[in-house]
Amino acid sequence: MENLHPAHIFEDILPALRENGITETKTEKMLGTNAVGLYGGEPVKVG
Numbered sequence: 001m002e003n004l005h006p007a008h009i010f011e012d013i014l015p016a017l018r019e020n021g022i023t024e025t026k027t028e029k030m031l032g033t034n035a036v037g038l039y040g041g042e043p044v045k046v047g
Contacts, residue, residue, distance in 0.1 A: 003012060017027060 014027065
C-alpha cells in the first residue's frame with residue numbers, strides 16, 4: 001500500500017509506461033483527452 005500516494009502515477013506509473021514504449025501522445029490521450037471526456041460529460045472517442 002506504500003504506492004498509494006498522490007504522486008504515484010508520476011513517479012512510478014508514467015516512467016514505467018515510457019520505459020515500455022508508450023509515447024507521450026498516448027499518455028496525453030489516456031490522462032487528458034479521455035479523462036476530460038469521462039469527467040467533463042463529453043463522449044469519449046475510441047479509436
